[in-house]
Amino acid sequence: MTDQIILAPLVPVLVLWILGGIAAGLVIFAAVFRLSGWWLRALAAVALLAAAANPSLQQEDRRALSDIVIALIDETASQQLSDRAAQSAAALEGLRAEIAARPDTELREIRLLDGAGDAGTLAMQALTEALAEEPRARIAGVVLISDGQIHDMDRMPAVPAPVHLLQTGHAADWDRRLIVRNAPAFAILGEEFHLTLRIEDQGRVPPGLGGTATLSLSLDGGEPQSYRVPVGQDIDLPVVLPHGGMNVIQFTLETSPGELTDRNNAAVLQINGVRDRLRVLLVSGEPHAGERTWRNLLKSDSSVDLVHFTILRPPEKQDGVPVTELSLIAFPTRELFLEKIDEFDLIIFDRYKRRGILPVIYLDNIRQYVMDGGAVLVAAGPDFAGAASIYRSPLAEIIPAEPTARVYEQGYLPQLTDLGRRHPVTEGLDAWGAEAAQPGTAGPHWGRWFRMIDLAPKSGETVMSGPEDKPLLVLDRMGEGRVALLASDQAWLWDRGFEGGGPQLELLRRLAHWMMKEPELEEEALWAEAEGQSMTVIRRTLADTAAEMTVTGPDGRNWQLTPQEVSPGRFEAELEAPGIGLYRITDGTMDAVIALGPSAPREFEQTIATGEAVAPLVGAMRGGVMPLEEGMPDLRAVGPGRPAAGRGWIGITPREAYVTADLRIAPLLPSWAFLALAAALITGAWLLEGRRRRPAA
Template identity: 45%
Template sequence: MNDLITIGAYSVALNPILPWPVLIALGVLYGGLLLFAFARHARGTTWRVVAGLLIVFALLDPSLVEEQRNYQKDVAVVLVDRSPSQNLGNRAQETNDALAELRRQLALLPDLDVRVIEGGGGPDSAEKGTELMGVLQRGLADVPLRRLAGVITISDGQVHDLPALAATDQGAKGALGFDAPIHLLMTGDPKQGDRRLMLTEAPSFGLVGKPVELKFKIDDLGSDNAGAAMVTIRRDGQALPPVSVPVGQEQTLQLPIEHGGQTVFEITAEDGPQEITKVNNTAVLSVNGVRDRLKVLLISGEPYPGERVWRNLLKSDPSVDLIHFTILRPPNKQDATPINELALISFPIDELFDTKLKQFDLIIFDRFQHLGILPEEYFFHIVDYVKNGGAVLESAGPSSAGQFSLYKTPLQEIFSASPTGDVIQRGYRPSLTEIGKRHPVTADLIKNDADQQKWGRWFRQIVATTRGGNTLMNGADGLPLLVLDRIGKGRVAELFSDQLWLWSKGFEGGGPQAELIRRVGHWLMQEPDLEEEDLRATVIDGKLEVQRRSLGTQPATVDATAPDGRVAKLPLTDIGHGKATAEMPAPDQGLYRVTDGQKEAFAASGALNSLEFRDPRASDEPMAPLITATGGGVQVYEESGWPTLRRVSAQSERSGRGWFGLKQNQDYVVTGIAQSPLVPAWIALLASLGAVLLAWKREGR
């Protein structure tokens, strides 16, 4: 059993000849005898003590052990901030110059290994801010932390993933896992201020026709300016009246939502007295416009199996308020039933087609006949209603080919197709036309032409001819079955069959009746997602994605303008179903504009309030607690230039005026051990024997 007593690289190993219990017992016995001798004042006792110690020394057999140590170089880390805020002003050049100078100085210290770790950038940096501590931990994953001499951070000081320092004795060591100084060589001018615009409360959706409320605040960072600032607002690229607001106070704006789907607002504050960047002077807000409730009026001309299908399809849509009337007893029906026994509700034509006509988003005529129920004046009201933005869907039945057809009323002005008077009574499968395969209402009903062969047959079609509009579906003999058209500001759809209900019953496998009616209805009510000529742009995961939809030939390219004004031409790739797409990287925060020469689209990139540019000033305040806890120092590049680097001991000061300290850890690896006897055993025995003889001689006097 060896016991070590270590001093530096040397240690003493004890190799007892006898077991420790025996040695202890002998020592106790010998010590008792010595005490007895001292008590009797016996002569030669001192030499007996010396002899005993020499005998114990010989029995312990001590040896000198020398460790052959290979001292390891310490690791100095240069942590470089490459976040977007480091591109402001001269910070990027200052960062590169500082990195080159630190490399030069560190190369003069032979006992150091240097590791440069860069981070803080990436597609999410504007939203998440500068994340350097996580990058540092990953960069040190293969470095023994006991060898870390220090971290020199080149940054503007705005770091957003700093650890929380616990109020314990370990402090920063407990939070970081190492005990080494963190220094900051700060780029940028800490005396420079900046103006920013912050959205404090922003809606993500709003009701069409009603304004949404936006709350924001303008601050002049680093300044006591209490004046006013002009704010300009653009809605989908169109300028709204500017407003003047006081600086430093929260303000409220009412932003109008005029259409469904995405509305992009760009709010910009004028330049402040000091500006580091104008990126945070602008905020981009995307608001999704939704309709409160869609009011639909369904008028069925007579009871038949398809009537309930229409009702069920419309009632299944939670966004639709349906009002349904069925004409059970038209004026030309005469019988002897007394009026007071008829369980009928009078058709409120005045209220529906005069007073409240404009309140409806869609009017559906289902197998409706003109039998004098509606005065001709009300048909003119419906025509005006459509031209001013209303919508009408006519589902034709057998009577639509006769003399009481709606096509023989003033409504013929808004219809793009009209019956010839013939009715086909045989089975056929509805199919999409070439335009129908590209139109957003019907294009997604099938994946390929084979899907249409699975649709069930219909057995009646009203023969019609078209003079305009888009025929999306054909029926028997390739005749038009579903026709859509725009009339003035409104829209009209015509379905030349009353047998949609066969699909609902699953006849011969049925068909996509629910999706077809839903899409036709929402197209009529001007749902933005169903526009046949459309341009869309979105930013997802740092990438701008563009989709162009058209019934005709797609343009070859679109122009995309980045927030900084750069314009890129993006080639479009046709993906079928009337769609073409393009994409490009979108690393910058702000508003991207895309145009094909006729239409424009807007996409907002980044968070409402960018964490990276929330405070772009150079400042050591965010890192100050961590720097103080680790004993590090701060030096401003523009004011003081380069710090000098020193090697310091673990207990010394780690920073001072104009210098940064790098801790000497003196870590080593033992490569070998040399062991030699401290005193040869025979010398110890001779010495002990000599001490015994001297004790006897002294006692004999």
């Protein structure tokens, strides 16, 4: 119980002060002039002022509240190294025992797990949330059981009590890690770029283990190659990507004896190979409506370098105009078709026929260009079915279908074949324009074409058909290269929007990318896509079924996945991966790799236990950093502002917080008692003054 006197003035406080000032002035005046009974009048004034102040006695019943100690227990990945988990468990048990032995003291335990998205150890975020949930007046101390590697110290809160670090780990710990200084997300195919790596030692490195280390490099899960590299120096590594699409490069550092972990000895980089520019040679025959469409289509893409070879003055044209007066410029055919043909990524023949301008040796060089890995697209016009057809040349060896000399001159709707619905070049094209079609309309929602060359397929895959199910678009592989034959010169009708148009731009874009061997348009492909720790394994095939797939994790564990068809030619399977690292996927015929998680997780960037990161927080309230390998410190009570740590002990500050259970207020004296006292004092002063004035007898 606590007693105290409180005032509840009957008049405004200002009036009370004024009256007190007047009374004080009168008393001083009476004392200076030695008026009889002045001290009795002073006491009477005090009694009157006390009556006006209305003093009361307040009696308060208080119930003491317990002190709260917050314990943050680090259970992130770095705390699983060596015997740190055991050290943490022993320290927590010791802290529980110390708190239990202290009266009116509670322990709040908060466990720290790995932050989402490789955020690391977010101890300050957890401490801020804990302080928000507890009354600050009851916080007696904070104890962090951790290796000291905290990754959000920039969010350090103000703590009203001492903070201590019970540091796990050992002074003799050491570790070696691989650092990727810089790695691009994209790289140009065929161009060299540089990766910068570094091997760094941390902690107390045993004698004889410095100097050099063995580093292995593996591309797309292939056979690794090993090199001896220096430790503690930047390593500049020139790289040229071998193929387009995602390239997975894995670096692995040889594990040394006594390292804390080998988890930071590996790094996995995923670099997307892209083409800088697509060099296209467009070879046009006589001018026609579709020639401008081809040119506009290719020129509209800023990533395409277009060289257009067209015949404006055929050799048979004899009009008597002197050559010196012609404004036409001779085309460098020898340079293009013999010397620099390998610099082109794609050659397009648009209604071209043999007219004696390109000698047979040039056409044979184009055939060899395809066999060596080049790409040719033939957009056939009526001349392709005649005697001057380019099929009647060395190009016949690579063209996948032979013209029968018949030309269909009738309206027809291009259709996807059964194979075309599964082929990545034409898959899903029949859904183009469906939103604008009339309800109940079946088939592709495209405009008609009015000409097609009859073909007799020799090889390849027919993905589109025309009248009488005749081949319209045939794709084939020849040697190392690829060839596409489009048996019509009227794709431009789609570009003009005739009868609603059609997916000309998407079709030609996919054709070009397939011919450039882009991985996302391969007919037979296996790859995986990741979102967090979830992995989607995708198998694309022209077959009706897909084989069971095996996924091998970084620890050697295997999972068997049965893919399900989600669209024609596309099969998928889901896997929730248990951890980060490099996963290998195979179905017996095709292999793929995917890296989950960051190349170097944040928890393993710095693995040596230290108190440097938390020093600002610990030092603010004079706490301490206590290595647990030296033993569990004792717990003591210290006053506010006093040193809260010493050799073998840490301190908490008792807060003496309480809650008021009952409150009683009673007047110190009744008002009439103050008035009676004042009246008695004034009467006494009057009697004393009258006695002094009475004459002597």
